[in-house]
Amino acid sequence: MIEFALELARRAEAEILPRFQRTDVLTKSDGTVVTEADRAAERLLRRLIAEEFPDDAILGEEYGETAGSSGRRWILDPIDGTAAFALGLPTFGTLVALEENGKATTGVIHLPALGETVYAARGMGCWYCGRSGEATQVHVNGSVTILEEAHVSTTGVYRTHIQPLSAPEPVNLGAVIRRAARFCFVGDCLQHALVAKGTLHAAIDTEMHPWDNAAIIPCVLEAGGAVASTRGETSRLIDAPDLVTAGSQALLDDIVRALHTTGRTSDSP
Numbered sequence: 663m664i665e666f667a668l669e670l671a672r673r674a675e676a677e678i679l680p681r682f683q684r685t686d687v688l689t690k691s692d693g694t695v696v697t698e699a700d701r702a703a704e705r706l707l708r709r710l711i712a713e714e715f716p717d718d719a720i721l722g723e724e725y726g727e728t729a730g731s732s733g734r735r736w737i738l739d740p741i742d743g744t745a746a747f748a749l750g751l752p753t754f755g756t757l758v759a760l761e762e763n764g765k766a767t768t769g770v771i772h773l774p775a776l777g778e779t780v781y782a783a784r785g786m787g788c789w790y791c792g793r794s795g796e797a798t799q800v801h802v803n804g805s806v807t808i809l810e811e812a813h814v815s816t817t818g819v820y821r822t823h824i825q826p827l828s829a830p831e832p833v834n835l836g837a838v839i840r841r842a843a844r845f846c847f848v849g850d851c852l853q854h855a856l857v858a859k860g861t862l863h864a865a866i867d868t869e870m871h872p873w874d875n876a877a878i879i880p881c882v883l884e885a886g887g888a889v890a891s892t893r894g895e896t897s898r899l900i901d902a903p904d905l906v907t908a909g910s911q912a913l914l915d916d917i918v919r920a921l922h923t924t925g926r927t928s929d930s931p
Contacts, residue, residue: 663768664783666714667758670707671772671779674740674756677703678747679774687748696744700724703740703756711736723873735761737900739873743850752776755851759876766900769877771855780855780881788858788885802887803860807912809841809920812863815848815856821868821904833868833892833904833921841920854878857907858885864908864917868892872900882907894918 681699688696704724711720712728719730722738736759741747743754752775760768767784780800782788791797806812819825822835839845848856851874853865858881867874879899882889888911891902899905906921908914 663760664770664781664786667760667768667770668772668779668781670710670738670758671756671770673710674703674707674758675772675774677706678741678756682747682752682775683750694744696724697741697748699747700741700744704738707736707738707740707758721872723871733763737761737766737873737876739851739877742874743852746849753849753852755855757851757873757877759880761876761900764898764900766876766879769880771851771858771877771881773852773855778855780858782858782880782884784880784884786884788881790859800859800885802857802882802885802909803863804886804910806863807910807916809838809843809913809916811843812913813844813846814838814842814864814866814917815846815853815862816866816868817847817849817853818868834923835866835868835921837920837923838866838917850874851878854882854905854907857887857909858882860885860909864906864913866892866917866921867905870902870905875902875905876900878905878907888914890914890918892918892921 678699685697701724704722717732719735720728739757742757747754756772758770759766770781772779777793779791787799789797790800821829822832826832856862857865888908890896892904
């Protein structure tokens, strides 16, 4: 299954890269952006899965869900980070995941413009492959347990105290920013791939969907890391509305506490 998932990501690249920096950008009804590269890649992936595993269900960002009878479900996001893709930035990724019995068991984070892939399958560890084509096993950096020693990133500030939008309980991202040893904006699946590789200590996404979560979960877990929602919940992670990944459970717990502090004084170390 991991070999097939990797092949799907490679095939998607053939649809995506020729359109990179030369495609029209459309706005969907929910205000997010989409390109023909997103749609063409997802159509291809759906066709390939249907040919190889006709009884499997498929869920994708652009074309919704196709029912299946096998108990397996492929979860696809052909371009995670369409906003970056539309700006001509190379930090977008292709996400391919396989869900079995409610758990994400296989995940591929492919970064076409960077020529890098992070991938994992349950019980097989997490692996990284760069332009050389050589795969090496990777692990999180689990040595950091508190924010004051951590290098942390996030995709954006939506649904936080900085930009709450319609969130009923926006999280206190400012508390994390003030306490972290280093903080940066990396964005989308790339930041979670960096956690799996041990480059970042933790990454936060405050608005997620199943097609965003599914591939990330096995990669970080198989690399030895921790994954939870911003409230620290770990049940049905595929459906989590937000996500935190970290190199250690202690650091993840510290981030969750910081995100739910109230008032600036309580954010201080």
